[in-house]
Amino acid sequence: MSYRELDDMLGKGWRKPAFVKNPLLRWALFLGFFAYLIAAFMTIDVDWGRVYEGLDRGWAFVLAFTSPDFISRWSDILSGLLESIVMTVTASVVGILISIPIGLGAARNIAPLPIYMICRGIVAISRALQEIIVAILLVAIFGFGPLAGFLTLSFATIGFLSKLLAEDIEAMDKVQAEAIKASGARWPQWINYGVQPQIMPRLVGLSIYRIDINFRESAILGLVGAGGIGATLNTAFDRYEYDTAAAILILIIGIVMALEYLSGIIRARVQ
Amino acid sequence: MLRLQKLTKTYKTGDQALKAIDLAVPKGQVLALIGPSGAGKSTMIRCINRLVEPTSGGVLLEDVDLTNLGSGALRKARREMGMIFQEYALVERLTVMENVLSGRLGYVGFWRSFLRRYPQSDVDEAFRLLDRVGLLHMADKRADELSGGQRQRVGICRALIQNPKLLLVDEPTASLDPKTSRQIMRLITELCQERGLAAIINIHDVALAQMFVPRVVGLRFGEIVYDGLPTGLTPEKLTEIYGEEDWEATIEKVDEDEDVEAAE
Amino acid sequence: MPVIERDDAQIWRRRTMGQSLVRWFGWLLGVAVFVYCWQLISQSTTWFFVWDAPRIANDIWTRATPPKWDYITQLGRPIWDTLNIATLGTIIALCLAVPVAFLAARNTTPSALFIRPIALLVIVSTRSINSLIWALLLIAIIGPGVFAGVIAIAIRSIGFCAKLLYEAIEEIDHTQVEAITATGASRWQIMAYGIVPQILPAFAGISVFRWDINIRESTVLGLVGAGGIGLQLSASLNVLAWPQVSLILIVILVAVMISEWVSAKVRGAII
Numbered sequence: 001m002s003y004r005e006l007d008d009m010l011g012k013g014w015r016k017p018a019f020v021k022n023p024l025l026r027w028a029l030f031l032g033f034f035a036y037l038i039a040a041f042m043t044i045d046v047d048w049g050r051v052y053e054g055l056d057r058g059w060a061f062v063l064a065f066t067s068p069d070f071i072s073r074w075s076d077i078l079s080g081l082l083e084s085i086v087m088t089v090t091a092s093v094v095g096i097l098i099s100i101p102i103g104l105g106a107a108r109n110i111a112p113l114p115i116y117m118i119c120r121g122i123v124a125i126s127r128a129l130q131e132i133i134v135a136i137l138l139v140a141i142f143g144f145g146p147l148a149g150f151l152t153l154s155f156a157t158i159g160f161l162s163k164l165l166a167e168d169i170e171a172m173d174k175v176q177a178e179a180i181k182a183s184g185a186r187w188p189q190w191i192n193y194g195v196q197p198q199i200m201p202r203l204v205g206l207s208i209y210r211i212d213i214n215f216r217e218s219a220i221l222g223l224v225g226a227g228g229i230g231a232t233l234n235t236a237f238d239r240y241e242y243d244t245a246a247a248i249l250i251l252i253i254g255i256v257m258a259l260e261y262l263s264g265i266i267r268a269r270v271q
Numbered sequence: 272m273l274r275l276q277k278l279t280k281t282y283k284t285g286d287q288a289l290k291a292i293d294l295a296v297p298k299g300q301v302l303a304l305i306g307p308s309g310a311g312k313s314t315m316i317r318c319i320n321r322l323v324e325p326t327s328g329g330v331l332l333e334d335v336d337l338t339n340l341g342s343g344a345l346r347k348a349r350r351e352m353g354m355i356f357q358e359y360a361l362v363e364r365l366t367v368m369e370n371v372l373s374g375r376l377g378y379v380g381f382w383r384s385f386l387r388r389y390p391q392s393d394v395d396e397a398f399r400l401l402d403r404v405g406l407l408h409m410a411d412k413r414a415d416e417l418s419g420g421q422r423q424r425v426g427i428c429r430a431l432i433q434n435p436k437l438l439l440v441d442e443p444t445a446s447l448d449p450k451t452s453r454q455i456m457r458l459i460t461e462l463c464q465e466r467g468l469a470a471i472i473n474i475h476d477v478a479l480a481q482m483f484v485p486r487v488v489g490l491r492f493g494e495i496v497y498d499g500l501p502t503g504l505t506p507e508k509l510t511e512i513y514g515e516e517d518w519e520a521t522i523e524k525v526d527e528d529e530d531v532e533a534a535e
Numbered sequence: 536m537p538v539i540e541r542d543d544a545q546i547w548r549r550r551t552m553g554q555s556l557v558r559w560f561g562w563l564l565g566v567a568v569f570v571y572c573w574q575l576i577s578q579s580t581t582w583f584f585v586w587d588a589p590r591i592a593n594d595i596w597t598r599a600t601p602p603k604w605d606y607i608t609q610l611g612r613p614i615w616d617t618l619n620i621a622t623l624g625t626i627i628a629l630c631l632a633v634p635v636a637f638l639a640a641r642n643t644t645p646s647a648l649f650i651r652p653i654a655l656l657v658i659v660s661t662r663s664i665n666s667l668i669w670a671l672l673l674i675a676i677i678g679p680g681v682f683a684g685v686i687a688i689a690i691r692s693i694g695f696c697a698k699l700l701y702e703a704i705e706e707i708d709h710t711q712v713e714a715i716t717a718t719g720a721s722r723w724q725i726m727a728y729g730i731v732p733q734i735l736p737a738f739a740g741i742s743v744f745r746w747d748i749n750i751r752e753s754t755v756l757g758l759v760g761a762g763g764i765g766l767q768l769s770a771s772l773n774v775l776a777w778p779q780v781s782l783i784l785i786v787i788l789v790a791v792m793i794s795e796w797v798s799a800k801v802r803g804a805i806i
Contacts, residue, residue, distance in 0.1 A: 006402040014394045016387045017411045040619040046682045054677035086572040132755045141592045143584035146576045220667045237675045256663035349719035360714035364732040373728050377719025
């Protein structure tokens with residue numbers, strides 16, 4: 001095709017070359033996807049009558065946002081929210097403190113192989129398990145209450161932060177670290193002077209991001225009895241108290257927005 | 272054919288980029304616009320096809336004032352003016368052919384262009400133009416696989432397939448090596464001659480401008496300070512345009528180059 | 536970098552007196568907050584259960600092993616539902632996220648004063664609320680089932696995808712758009728030729744990334760009744776059928792690993 005002459009090409013149509021070169025494969029992919037979509041739609045049993053009935057309730061919920069009820073369950077909301085915040089704070093602190101050594105251990109360029117394997121294993125387990133599933137197990141073991149939630153969030157924080165931290169350490173500038181090593185620094189000194197200054201801004205940024213996530217997650221842990229605002233929210237939905245539910249959701253959105261705004265400012269200052 | 276009347280552009284920051292420019296470009300004339308960075312060359316070119324909205328004054332293309340056209344009429348007017356960019360400005364993730372055909376967007380409807388079903392005459396013209404610039408075999412390559420010179424040729428094809436009356440050329444050689452720069456300048460001027468196109472070439476390389484164009488306009492602080500033959504660019508004139516510098520070397524080099532050109 | 540002069544000797548300190556005081560005070564405050572939070576958690580924890588935890592954990596472990604392997608025959612349909620919830624939810628979310636992203640991006644929004652804030656509000660509010668909460672809400676409105684799960688996943692993903700996408704739109708190369716504009720192209724043609732090709736890779740990456748996350752999230756949606764394998768998990772937990780629970784957890788882990796592998800492959804193929 002590459003050296004066709006102009007005369008050959010004049011008068012011939014032109015088509016954009018296809019993304020998948022093999023036409024058979026292209027059509028197979030296309031048809032397969034289409035068939036999957038149809039099959040998927042067919043197997044969703046939608047009770048349209050129920051959906052239609054629900055529209056009124058949906059509308060009522062939307063309207064509830066215009067007149068959220070903060071007052072009638074204010075003490076429940078307050079204690080739930082406080083518990084969520086408490087869990088977020090403690091879990092973030094503990095999670096970050098633990099994830100720093102694990103992050104160091106999971107970076108191939110500073111940790112010896114056995115430690116590397118162990119730390120990577122911890123990270124993989126923590127990342128593969130959903131927060132909510134961990135919460136269920138921990139509630140079964142430790143009983144209901146914020147302790148299970150705190151442990152869940154700490155555990156999830158470790159997986160998230162250690163992985164990103166380790167990736168950051170692996171991508172850092174080797175020369176700076178070598179220069180400190182060349183000055184005869186011990187290992188802790190080397191970490192303190194050669195590694196820490198390079199990863200500190202990222203660590204602060206990621207930690208704040210994680211605090212944000214922890215708060216969002218803490219809002220659902222209550223659904224399985226692990227403390228926080230989720231329990232209050234669940235009750236509100238069960239009782240069809242949409243105005244209270246709307247109030248809780250508005251508070252969650254407000255706090256998340258405030259946290260995001262704050263993290264934006266702090267990240268800009270650190271970097 | 273193109274007349275600028277008291278064309279003025281004041282940016283929101285208060286910078287006056289153009290101060291009441293008057294300029295007339297007859298049919299088929301290629302002119303080079305020279306001047307230091309920030310003199311308003313780029314702004315002037317963009318004011319002509321209203322990529323930048325002029326603050327006041329008129330742009331008359333064949334006695335139609337472009338400055339007060341509505342959006343539909345402006346699109347029709349833009350079809351008459353092909354534009355070539357400094358950094359090529361090809362859509363990098365589209366193929367060469369799509370980039371060339373995108374020059375016809377002002378002529379075809381949305382669905383036609385969206386489904387890539389251009390009229391056969393457009394496709395033929397795209398093939399001819401690609402052949403003319405020696406890139407026919409690259410038609411189905413993606414634009415970001417091409418070298419700088421090749422990309423600029425595709426950019427030229429995109430401007431020409433519009434079937435324009437006027438070419439607006441913004442620093443066509445700024446990101447190219449000296450040899451490719453000359454090839455591109457030669458190609459542009461040749462194509463303008465073949466098709467009887469007028470062109471405004473905004474260029475910072477004085478020697479290159481002198482080599483290829485019959486008329487040079489010098490811009491300084493948004494005002495025209497020189498308008499005439501390239502041979503009239505004496506050191507005094509260049510000092511007036513660019514400021515104090517030893518210009519003898521530049522000019523001598525030009526003469527030398529012209530001898531070489533003549534010998535070829 | 537203050538230098539203190541004392542007894543004719545110059546002592547270098549990293550921070551001035553005031554700076555260190557502020558820092559110490561900050562740390563003190565942080566520790567105090569942490570201790571206070573911890574006490575709140577500790578108050579609402581039944582410590583007897585916690586001390587008993589190792590025994591309970593051991594107990595659960597012995598009950599849960601070995602997993603009830605033949606139960607897997609009953610998991611076919613739930614797995615299929617889970618896949619559908621994630622995939623259809625992602626597709627719906629993408630359809631809605633694209634217009635929202637274009638309305639939210641500074642360079643494509645039709646009105647920065649009115650429409651952009653609305654689009655940003657949609658993004659923030661859908662993003663800050665977890666899909667489990669959306670599921671809870673939708674179940675209250677349209678009844679339990681797979682459909683509620685699909686919609687919950689879709690709503691949660693809109694904000695996520697739209698945010699990443701509008702950031703990609705804001706980062707496009709403007710000269711390419713300018714060049715298409717100069718040919719006399721209409722507004723929609725500029726969109727199709729100047730903007731869309733530039734954001735297509737980002738779009739594909741975001742879709743697959745979100746699909747991967749949605750597979751994880753849809754495995755637990757059943758806990759609140761929104762279909763998928765979580766339904767089986769919650770049913771098994773309610774009757775304390777630990778061998779079934781352990782099998783379901785293994786299935787979820789495998790599903791998460793496969794989806795992560797698929798998304799990594801697809802992203803690699805696109806970029």
